[in-house]
Amino acid sequence: MAELIDALAVALKAGLGFQAIFLALLAIGINLQFGYTGLLNFGQIAFAMLGGYGIAISVSQWGLNFWVGVAVGILAAVVLALLLGLPTLRLRADYLAIATIAAAEGLRLLFRSVSATPVTNATRGLAGFNNEFVALAPWDTARRYSLLGTRWSGAELWVTAVGWVLVALACLLIWLLVRSPWGRVVKSIREDEDAVRALGKNVYVYKMQALVLGGILGALGGMIYALGTGSAIPDQYQNANTFLAYAALILGGAARVLGPVVGAMLMYFIIQFADTGLRTLITNGVIPEGLLSATDVAQIRFVLIGLGLILLLVFRPQGIFGDRREVMLDAR
Amino acid sequence: MPADPTPGEPASAGAHAASLDPAASGGAPRLVARAALRDVPWEVGVAKPDPAIVVDGVTRTFGGLTAVSVDHLEVQRGGITGLIGPNGAGKTTLFNLLTGFDQPNSGTWSFDGRPLGKLAPHQVARLGVVRTFQLTKALSRLTVLQNMLLGAQGQRGESFWRALVPGTWRTQERQNTEKAMELLTRFKLDRKKDDFAGTLSGGQRKLLEMARALMSDPKVVMLDEPMAGVNPALTQSLLGHVKDLREQGMTVVFVEHDMDVVRDISDWVVVMAAGEVIAEGPPESISQNQAVVDAYLGAHHDAPLTVEEEDRVLAEAERSIARQEHADGEVIGSDTRREEDR
Structure with a gap:
């Protein structure tokens, strides 16, 4: 029983940790693009990578100020969004999906290539760029703190606190936007962009705004991740993360302000709980070694997530917060 | 959808008009538009006294197919112009060109003298x-009221930065909502205002789309088959709404297949076939027009067959029947016989 509570505590820490924040910010961006505007961005991780590397390169390679690094990261995300959007947003939705997925993979390969070593340090990545950020913490970052039955280092706690403030601000921004006439136009574009054009709205501009803002949110997520891990390695930014963020969004409920946040928290909670829980059950002999070994757990937990998502789509297609009436309209 | 060949007959259409147009209020604007067009000759490409839209030499080809090729066309301001023609005549393509949804290969067109x-x-x-x-195009996952509000023009809250400060758009939003509710009441959709547009029936969606277009205070309303797939009762109410548009001084252009509807509400009818305008004139003139009858029914639809031709057609039919019976064998042959017995 005590072990179960331990597993819960560890899972809770994962659900509140910087990885969950990273996923939440990615998913909030995707929610604006996909959930509200109907844009298929399959390369959200590219924006996160630019955010993370924006700080990493600026600080450890160019010796710039931390805040300049933040600005560089955001600017890079804006440029990427414009580059991807300019040619594809006038076309059908699929073209953006193709362009973004290719850009995400291409950028990662570029960053890890040998020829990029002088800038990105290739596959070995960059480290030691978050000292300035950690020094900003109002508490002693060298100490360890006990919170909700889990242990946090001071630096970890600081990244997490800043991260959740960012998530809260992002949610506030999205909430303000989607209840405004701007949000109405964007949602209408999701439904039928020709109808919106016929009513005198410049659809292209709205799509671009959504793409850029979603990209910036992705970049902020990448920054939190880079600051949390204290390093930036290209292979951390596998495009699987984009789809994990989509899964989190669908779990929480698309086109809902808090959907992506709760989805991301739950996702990490479940992954971590399955991980710790299964390992405990195996070491205690409840699950016989022949059936499942501790090394299989890493894979099995994603199988469980997949299974959970399938069950969710069957029994609750709208996700946790979604409106079933709204989702069912699609079936017509 | 063949035209009724006798011009004076449609008493039913006239009755509809009378029931929807109380002579005192509704009749007048129609008469104005009619009077303006009375002296206009019934010719293709004729100049109108007060044109709102002028089309010149517009062509649009898709590969080898010429979808639209209109030399000259003028649309009278404040009138209802019906655009008819058989399927594939290029009506919708012309609509798309005029509203910017498609670009022509050549030609110019203007609205109020401004080139479009x-x-x-x-x-x-x-x-x-x-x-x-x-x-x-009802926006399914938006409510009916949100659909309406989308139609309003010049909304301050539709700009990204001002959207974040509700104070800048709240008053305007309230005014727009009032206007939307008025329109919804007129179109009898006010009780549906909080329903998702996707739950409306086909006819209600047509009504919503028209009402939404009116939210933008348009000068010209272009309706692409407003009555398609709508039950007769609703058709009457839609007709009434279209006439109301003219009453309010708007210019209406609409595509329609139902000749009763066209005769009932239009002041001027433009007939297209194979991409070209083949006839123009007041609705009464159209069903007598030889080019129109040919376009709809084929040029030789009522030419008598000669004896030789008839023999040839009959012989061909018999041959094909015989061929089929040989090919299909006993089962189908017996089926045919049984059917003949019946």
């Missing part, structure tokens, strides 16, 4: 030319 060529759809709409679609 090279304008994007939203720019055309902002000038006051609003269209509806053949396949209704």
Whole structure:
């Protein structure tokens, strides 16, 4: 029983940790693009990578100020969004999906290539760029703190606190936007962009705004991740993360302000709980070694997530917060 | 959809008109538009006294197919112009060209003297030319009221930064909501205002789309088959609404297949076939027009067959029947016989 509570505590820490924040910010961006505007961005991780590397390169390679690094990261995300959007947003939705997925993979390969070593340090990545950020913490970052039955280092706690403030601000921004006439136009574009054009709205501009803002949110997520891990390695930014963020969004409920946040928290909670829980059950002999070994757990937990998502789509297609009436309209 | 060949007959259509147009209020604007067009000759490409839209030499080809090739066309301001023609005549393509949804290979067209060529759809709409679609585009996962509010023009809250400060758009939003509710009441959709548009029936969606277009205070309303797939009762109410548009001084262009409807409400009818305008005139003139009858029914539809031709056709039919019986064998042959017995 005590072990179960331990597993819960560890899972809770994962659900509140910087990885969950990273996923939440990615998913909030995707929610604006996909959930509200109907844009298929399959390369959200590219924006996160630019955010993370924006700080990493600026600080450890160019010796710039931390805040300049933040600005560089955001600017890079804006440029990427414009580059991807300019040619594809006038076309059908699929073209953006193709362009973004290719850009995400291409950028990662570029960053890890040998020829990029002088800038990105290739596959070995960059480290030691978050000292300035950690020094900003109002508490002693060298100490360890006990919170909700889990242990946090001071630096970890600081990244997490800043991260959740960012998530809260992002949610506030999205909430303000989607209840405004701007949000109405964007949602209408999701439904039928020709109808919106016929009513005198410049659809292209709205799509671009959504793409850029979603990209910036992705970049902020990448920054939190880079600051949390204290390093930036290209292979951390596998495009699987984009789809994990989509899964989190669908779990929480698309086109809902808090959907992506709760989805991301739950996702990490479940992954971590399955991980710790299964390992405990195996070491205690409840699950016989022949059936499942501790090394299989890493894979099995994603199988469980997949299974959970399938069950969710069957029994609750709208996700946790979604409106079933709204989702069912699609079936017509 | 053949035209009724006898011009004076449609007493039923006249009765509809009378019931919907109380002579005192409704009749007048129609008479104005009619009077303006009375002396206009019934010719293709004829000049109108007060044209709102002028089309010159517009062509659009898709590969080898010429979908639209209109030399000259003028649309009278403040009137209802019906655009008819058989399927594939290029009516919808012309609509798309006029509203910026498609770009022509050549030609110019203007609205109120302002050239519309090279304008994007939203720019055309902002000038006051609003269209509806053949396949209704209700925004399913928005409520009926939100659908309506989308139609309003010049909304401050639609700009990204001002959207974040509700104070800048709240008053305007309230005014727009009032206007939307008035329109919804007129179109009898006010009780549906909080329902998702996707739950409306086909006819209600047509009504919603028209009402939404009116939210933008258009000068020209272009309706692409407003009555398609709508039950007769609703058709009457839609007709009434279209007439109301003219009453309010708007110019209406609509595509329609139902000749009763066309005769009932239009002041002027333009007939297209194979991409070209083949006839123009008041609705009464159209069903007598030889070019129109040919376009709808084929040029030789009522030419008598000669004896030789008849023999040849009969012989051919018999041959094909015989061929089929040989090929299909006993089972089908017996089936045919049984059917003949019956």
